[in-house]
Amino acid sequence: MKTNKLTRYGTLLFLLFFLSVTPVSAVDRMESDSYTLRFTNLNMTSGSKESGNFKILDTVGQFAPGEYSSSGYYVKAGFPYIKTIIAFAFTISDLSIDFGSLPLSTLSTQTNTLSVSSGGAGGYSVTAQQNHSLKLQTSPTTIPDTTCNTSCDETTADIWTSTGKYGFGYNMQGNDIPIAFIDSTYFKQFANISTAETPQIVMSSINVGTNRTATVTYQANISGSQAAGDYENQITYTAIPGY
Amino acid sequence: MKNSINPQKTPGVGTSFTPGVESLKPRWFGTLRPRWLRTFRYLVRNLVILTLFLLLPTPAHAQTTSLSIWPPLLQATIQPGKAITQVYRLKNLGDDTTITTALKSFTPSDELGHVKLLGSELSPSFFSFQNADIDSFPTTFPLKAGQTQELVLKIKIPANQPEADHYLTLLFESNTTGLIGGTGTTNQATIGSNILLTISNDGQPLKSAKIEEFKVEGSELPVPRTRDDPRRMSRLVPNLSKIGLLDSFSPISFLLRVKNTGTTLFKAIGQIEITNTFKKTVATLPLREDNILAGSIRSLTSEVKEVHTSEVDGISWSPTFPIGLYSATATITPQDSTNTITSTITFLVLPYKALLFIFLIFVLFRLTKRKK
Numbered sequence: 220m221k222t223n224k225l226t227r228y229g230t231l232l233f234l235l236f237f238l239s240v241t242p243v244s245a246v247d248r249m250e251s252d253s254y255t256l257r258f259t260n261l262n263m264t265s266g267s268k269e270s271g272n273f274k275i276l277d278t279v280g281q282f283a284p285g286e287y288s289s290s291g292y293y294v295k296a297g298f299p300y301i302k303t304i305i306a307f308a309f310t311i312s313d314l315s316i317d318f319g320s321l322p323l324s325t326l327s328t329q330t331n332t333l334s335v336s337s338g339g340a341g342g343y344s345v346t347a348q349q350n351h352s353l354k355l356q357t358s359p360t361t362i363p364d365t366t367c368n369t370s371c372d373e374t375t376a377d378i379w380t381s382t383g384k385y386g387f388g389y390n391m392q393g394n395d396i397p398i399a400f401i402d403s404t405y406f407k408q409f410a411n412i413s414t415a416e417t418p419q420i421v422m423s424s425i426n427v428g429t430n431r432t433a434t435v436t437y438q439a440n441i442s443g444s445q446a447a448g449d450y451e452n453q454i455t456y457t458a459i460p461g462y
Numbered sequence: 463m464k465n466s467i468n469p470q471k472t473p474g475v476g477t478s479f480t481p482g483v484e485s486l487k488p489r490w491f492g493t494l495r496p497r498w499l500r501t502f503r504y505l506v507r508n509l510v511i512l513t514l515f516l517l518l519p520t521p522a523h524a525q526t527t528s529l530s531i532w533p534p535l536l537q538a539t540i541q542p543g544k545a546i547t548q549v550y551r552l553k554n555l556g557d558d559t560t561i562t563t564a565l566k567s568f569t570p571s572d573e574l575g576h577v578k579l580l581g582s583e584l585s586p587s588f589f590s591f592q593n594a595d596i597d598s599f600p601t602t603f604p605l606k607a608g609q610t611q612e613l614v615l616k617i618k619i620p621a622n623q624p625e626a627d628h629y630l631t632l633l634f635e636s637n638t639t640g641l642i643g644g645t646g647t648t649n650q651a652t653i654g655s656n657i658l659l660t661i662s663n664d665g666q667p668l669k670s671a672k673i674e675e676f677k678v679e680g681s682e683l684p685v686p687r688t689r690d691d692p693r694r695m696s697r698l699v700p701n702l703s704k705i706g707l708l709d710s711f712s713p714i715s716f717l718l719r720v721k722n723t724g725t726t727l728f729k730a731i732g733q734i735e736i737t738n739t740f741k742k743t744v745a746t747l748p749l750r751e752d753n754i755l756a757g758s759i760r761s762l763t764s765e766v767k768e769v770h771t772s773e774v775d776g777i778s779w780s781p782t783f784p785i786g787l788y789s790a791t792a793t794i795t796p797q798d799s800t801n802t803i804t805s806t807i808t809f810l811v812l813p814y815k816a817l818l819f820i821f822l823i824f825v826l827f828r829l830t831k832r833k834k
Contacts, residue, residue: 307655308530310556314649315525315640331649338534341575341752353645362645418579425574425763437647450645459568459631459654460534461575462753 307343309458310334316437324382326440332393333422333456334432341461342425346418348457349409353387353439353450360446362387362439364408372408373416375399379406385442393433395424406438409454418457425461527636527651528556537753539660539667543621547592550613550655552634554605559638561611562602565589568631568656573719573761575752577656579631590616602637619661627726627756628659658753660726667726669796673805674759675719676792678706679776706809710785711816714809716747716777718762718792722754728796730754730762734777735793739786745779751797762794784811 313331321327337343353362365386367377376399379388388406391397397420399405410416422433532551540546552561565586571578590598592614605611615632631654640648660667708714720730729751736745748765764777787810795802 306530306532306551306553307534307653308528308555309651309653310526310528311649311651312526313524313640314527314638315642315646316649317640317642317644317646319644319646321645329646334528336530341535344571344576349647353647420571420576423574423576439645449642451642451647453639453648453650455650455652457579457633457652457654459577459579460656462535462577462629462656462658462755 306336306338307458307460308334308336309345309456311456318437318439321439321441323441323443323445324385326380326382326438328439329437330434332432332434334430335395335422335458336429336431337424337460338427342423342427343458343460344420344423345456345458347389347409347421348412348416348418348455350453350455351413352411353452355446355448355450357448358446360448360450362441362445362450364388364411365406365438365440367406371406373410373419374407376401376405376407378404379438380404382440385440385445387437387439390436390438391421391433392436394428394431395422396433397421397423403436421456525638525640526556527559527638527649529554529634529636529651529653531634531653531655533655535656535658537658538617539662539665540617540619541663541665542619542623542625542661545616545618547614547616550615550632551610552605552613553610554607556607556636557638558604558606559636560602560604562635562637563591563600563613564633564635565600566631566633568629570755570758570760573759575760577629577631577654579633588617588619590618592616617657617659623661625662625667625725626660628657628661629727629755630657630659631655632657658727658755662726666798668724669726669728669799670722670724670801671728671730671754671794671796671803672721672723673718673792673794673803674721675717676790676805676807677717678708678790678807678809679715679717680706680708680712705787706807707814708809708811709815710783710811710813714779714781714784714811716779716790716792718749718777719759720754720762720794720803721759722756722796724796725756727753727755728799730760730794731797732762732792732794734790736779736788736790738788741789744788745781747777747779749777749794754796783813785813786811 311331311333316329316331318327318329333345335343335345351361352364354360363386364373365371365379365384365388367379367388368381368384369377371377371379371388376390376397386408388408390403390406391400392403399407407419410419412418421435422431424431530553533548536548538546538548567580568577569580570576586600591601593612596603596613603611633652633654635652636650639650640646642648716734718734722728730749730753731751732749734747734749735743736747738744749762750765752760752762754760762777787808789806789808791804791806793802793804
């Protein structure tokens with residue numbers, strides 16, 4: 220009988236001790252394998268809010284998801300899309316595409332990767348543009364943009380495997396790339412801003428996604444008549460979420 | 463002779479391996495060194511090794527740019543004469559860089575929610591940063607690797623500004639570029655965040671929409687024609703030419719294009735309801751609440767409830783072996799309005815590919831049998 224009482228009180232004391240030492244977890248971070256809720260700028264202006272003068276809806280959560288109205292306005296608050304918890308992120312793996320000394324009549328290639336994480340409701344797009352064709356620093360001499368084996372430009376791709384075709388172009392392989400790049404032999408020109416060409420989409424999606432990655436292959440080939448020197452240009456990738 | 467080996471001159475106990483200078487060393491030089499000297503030599507040796515290691519050429523490190531921005535989208539309705547502020551969080555996940563900000567207007571580049579940047583349309587005086595350490599907009603500031611910069615953007619609308627929508631992208635351009643030694647190209651990254659701004663006096667601008675196109679994607683039923691009257695069959699079965707024919711074993715997807723016929727953007731709230739031959743509702747497909755900008759068309763997609771990486775485009779329905787005549791009704795209501803619009807289509811689902819295959823097998827079987 221005594222043993223039973225001791226066991227009972229012991230168990231009770233153990234439970235009380237266990238409950239008393241269990242830490243109270245903060246409610247500022249919630250996550251699972253599939254999502255993380257981030258509460259940002261709660262004392263500032265994020266989340267949905269309104270007054271008599273304005274109403275504003277951004278895509279971050281609030282302390283108390285729900286609806287409220289004031290001064291004749293009506294706003295939905297909370298988490299209309301769970302996907303919007305992902306920040307929009309863009310990465311270029313290597314900013315230097317260095318061909319070194321280009322051999323004659325040989326297709327030289329270099330690669331880097333583009334990665335995008337998009338939580339916006341409307342997906343994303345990445346555009347590319349070059350400031351000018353590959354050009355000598357000291358003279359206007361250029362390595363022209365490729366025309367591929369037969370014909371290609373900044374909007375249409377074509378196979379470029381011939382060492383007798385000279386120029387500079389790129390191929391995309393991976394996630395969310397334009398369908399024009401059927402395989403790794405298809406190339407395009409970069410849109411040239413100096414000739415008022417429109418920047419072209421190199422990656423795009425209408426879906427939510429994390430670490431969507433594509434490899435850019437830069438290809439150059441010069442003829443024996445190409446003037447000696449170091450040819451350079453700059454390519455700008457612009458990543459913008461959808462709306 | 464001084465530097466020659468002369469074992470007879472080796473002093474004391476132990477062994478000296480430096481012939482010729484032994485006479486200059488104290489007797490304890492060798493194994494009987496004091497502890498402080500051994501520690502000193504140990505430290506000097508390690509310092510030399512460390513210095514040499516630091517001076518060795520390090521392997522080439524590819525220069526990267528990695529930026530993240532929050533929030534990716536800001537939607538605001540503001541009265542003329544009023545102002546709002548919004549905090550942006552820009553994080554540098556790559557190498558040290560400097561950031562230049564810019565603000566440009568955009569228009570839809572397609573019907574899928576992607577943007578096409580234009581020149582800035584609003585006066586830059588509408589926008590300013592409220593940070594104490596960052597100049598007025600536009601501005602350039604350093605951003606070290608791993609650093610997060612909070613930027614407080616203020617949007618102040620002048621009192622005389624007319625009611626209108628403005629669609630803009632706040633751009634953050636990383637000024638880090640690569641270094642090349644020969645022929646090559648350097649890359650530069652720019653990241654953006656969209657702002658959907660509605661200037662409205664009463665906060666309730668008129669929202670109206672129109673279903674531009676609603677259809678099942680895939681093959682359509684060929685309209686049967688006769689030599690006498692090509693349209694005879696169409697007369698017998700009204701709207702026959704509008705009926706889509708789909709295979710029971712193929713995925714069924716819908717194309718729903720909605721046009722914003724008003725002067726302000728709205729979120730399209732709606733669904734597609736599918737009924738079978740007996741008018742019984744067999745499926746309800748909720749639609750993603752996409753923004754449709756004023757005057758533009760957007761192809762709507764299925765609602766996505768959680769983060770995923772699969773390719774899901776458009777609106778798809780995956781029933782188990784559908785067969786018969788179905789109707790699909792799309793219902794769209796612009797958010798915060800009662801202007802509901804609907805459109806209904808009819809489509810026939812049959813296992814016609816399988817039936818065709820069975821028919822061909824049957825014909826081949828009969829032909830083979832006849833030859834025998």
